[in-house]
Amino acid sequence: xxxxxxxxxxxxxxxxxxxxxxxxxxxxxxxxxxxxxxxxxxxxxxxxxxxxxxxxxxxxxxxxxxxxxxxxxxxxxxxxxxxxxxxxxxxxxxxxxxxxxxxxxxxxxxxxxxxxxxxxxxxxxxxxxxxxxxxxxxxxxxxxxxxxxxxxxxxxxxxxxxxxxxxxxxxxxxxxxxxxxxxxxxxxxxxxxxxxxxxxxxxxxxxxxxxxxxxxxxxxxxxxxxxxxxxxxxxxxxxxxxxxxxxxxxxxxxxxxxxxxxxxxxxxxxxxxxxxxxxxxx
Numbered sequence: 001x002x003x004x005x006x007x008x009x010x011x012x013x014x015x016x017x018x019x020x021x022x023x024x025x026x027x028x029x030x031x032x033x034x035x036x037x038x039x040x041x042x043x044x045x046x047x048x049x050x051x052x053x054x055x056x057x058x059x060x061x062x063x064x065x066x067x068x069x070x071x072x073x074x075x076x077x078x079x080x081x082x083x084x085x086x087x088x089x090x091x092x093x094x095x096x097x098x099x100x101x102x103x104x105x106x107x108x109x110x111x112x113x114x115x116x117x118x119x120x121x122x123x124x125x126x127x128x129x130x131x132x133x134x135x136x137x138x139x140x141x142x143x144x145x146x147x148x149x150x151x152x153x154x155x156x157x158x159x160x161x162x163x164x165x166x167x168x169x170x171x172x173x174x175x176x177x178x179x180x181x182x183x184x185x186x187x188x189x190x191x192x193x194x195x196x197x198x199x200x201x202x203x204x205x206x207x208x209x210x211x212x213x214x215x216x217x218x219x220x221x222x223x224x225x226x227x228x229x230x231x232x233x234x235x236x237x238x239x240x241x242x243x244x245x246x247x248x249x250x251x252x253x254x255x256x257x258x259x260x261x262x263x264x265x266x267x268x269x270x271x272x273x274x275x276x277x278x279x280x281x282x
Contacts, residue, residue, distance in 0.1 A: 001053045001079045002026040003034040008084040012039055012195065013214025016103070016222075017087040021065070023048065023102050024094040025082070029074050043196045045104045055079040062260055065090045088214055089260035092267050098275050103222045111200040118157045121205035122146065122177060123216035126168025138238060138245065139212040143176035145232040148282045149209040150180060152230065162188035163205060165198035165216075207279070217268075221275045228279035231269070236281050239265035 002025045008014045015038055026033035034051040041047050057079045065086055074080065105111075113119045124146070125139065153160060162181060166174050181188045191198040195215075202208060202216060203223025209230045210216045220229045237243075239262045244250070250258065268276060 002031045003081045014087045016218040088264040109200045118160045119205040120207040121163045121202040122209045123211045124166040124174045125211035125213040126171030143173045146177040165191035236269045
């Protein structure tokens with residue numbers, strides 16, 4: 001059995017990615033999956049539930065998964081517990097199936113968008129990247145990025161409508177993006193105070209103007225296929241060049257862990273990746 005007994009302390013996107021690791025590993029190895037309750041039970045259909053087993057257990061870290069997956073070395077007489085830090089840093093190693101196969105929005109939250117419009121989701125991440133644990137704002141995407149992305153969409157799309165999704169309506173980039181849409185006379189709808197409604201909306205958009213959040217990354221890999229995703233060049237450069245996360249140098253083992261997350265983005269930006277349609281970096 002492959003198990004998640006503890007969800008990551010990260011927010012919703014990270015938890016979706018941890019659950020992805022669970023389902024992908026279970027399918028690859030032919031094991032049953034078990035998962036503690038989490039927010040996914042509220043928004044998705046057919047989520048795996050907690051199951052009991054008497055088998056000996058091996059705890060898997062992100063490094064274990066990265067090392068063992070190529071070897072296929074998972075003895076069948078053991079249960080395996082996926083640790084809370086196995087999220088996007090193991091995504092490309094474990095993901096052999098399209099996440100759309102097992103992440104399906106339920107009837108309560110499923111959003112249907114009109115086919116007559118080109119639906120453009122804009123995700124603006126504030127709060128946690130600004131607060132004390134936000135790595136000195138390294139992930140803040142500036143207003144100019146959103147404005148250039150809107151211009152690019154308008155040059156390459158017809159009959160657009162924008163869906164503005166954010167966790168922080170005081171965020172300067174949010175305010176300036178709204179002002180820019182007003183200045184251009186472009187139609188838009190403000191997102192919900194319920195993050196699951198925003199998430200569901202993003203999954204069905206034709207185009208996504210993304211932030212660095214795994215919330216929007218997961219939305220891009222669920223729901224409508226081949227949605228076009230735009231990212232900020234400044235964020236790409238930080239990840240590809242493995243720029244330090246903090247002003248004070250981190251210990252080597254912490255730095256290795258941080259770079260495992262950078263590498264998710266390096267692959268996304270530099271490789272032809274399944275499940276994710278990177279349209280443009282601006």
